[in-house]
């Protein structure tokens with residue numbers, strides 16, 4: 001027996017995946033995950049029998065609902081869908097998929113749009129982080145075509161602006177979970193920080209690389225990847241994340257001097273593959289470290305001055321601009337630009353043996 005689940009397949013920033021309404025999915029978490037895995041074609045390293053794109057950035061899903069506690073206008077539960085692994089991880093945030101959550105909710109009839117522009121508070125249920133998202137909605141419909149360009153997406157599109165407050169310690173409990181601006185793990189100096197995404201920062205030179213290599217070259221360097229994973233496994237418990245061997249956090253960002261006039265150079269592992277750009281809350285966290293003297297990011301960063309700064313984070317396919325607001329030297333606000341697009345709307349047939357249907 002197979003069931004048809006309504007689905008809105010969206011690009012959000014430099015990621016993409018299906019969005020579902022929570023009410024259309026099984027309530028029980030294990031059964032819900034079995035449905036999502038079946039829809040995505042996991043576990044299978046090619047995801048050949050489903051919607052997944054066989055890479056971490058294209059093996060993601062969003063679940064939408066209207067909160068009843070009034071804390072936000074929309075609840076977005078993010079799922080990082082295992083590729084070869086039959087697991088949906090709802091631990092981390094994803095700021096790229098978040099950029100698509102509001103247009104998806106309007107498409108799905110969960111929320112209505114205002115005339116002209118629509119601003120709503122969207123809560124990422126995974127961590128409780130609330131973002132203020134603004135879309136263009138002429139005629140009360142999400143507009144996708146436009147002139148805004150983000151590196152990592154070939155075509156321009158309508159802007160989606162994302163503002164974050166209160167991202168400190170999203171999963172680690174504190175901005176600096178060890179209380180230190182830098183720690184030493186296996187003789188390597190690292191900064192362990194979480195301003196929306198738990199990240200371990202390492203100077204690329206300390207791992208014997210330049211930090212401007214192509215992602216494919218870094219992915220092919222098995223000795224480097226083994227070293228990074230060994231550091232990450234030790235960083236996990238220090239960041240209050242426990243045993244992270246099967247978890248997608250912390251991410252690892254190799255930092256280096258900027259080469260294109262930006263604030264600093266980055267190569268980010270998520271956590272085993274090198275990102276073709278950088279994640280949204282990953283970029284907010286790296287930018288935050290860059291403005292904090294004493295971190296390994298500050299060593300290489302051109303971090304600017306003042307309480308309102310825009311940091312251009314260089315990455316493999318260009319740059320990511322993060323606007324930071326500081327008060328007494330502390331980052332209290334972050335804002336950035338994304339774009340999103342509806343790629344397909346329809347239904348996805350699934351027949352997980354564990355589900356008796358809607």
Ligand code: NQM
Nearest residue numbers: 015095096270279280281282
């Ligand atoms: O950091 C990739 C992405 C992400 C996550 C990852 C993200 C974020 O590019 O907020 O957006 O870090 O796995 O979508």
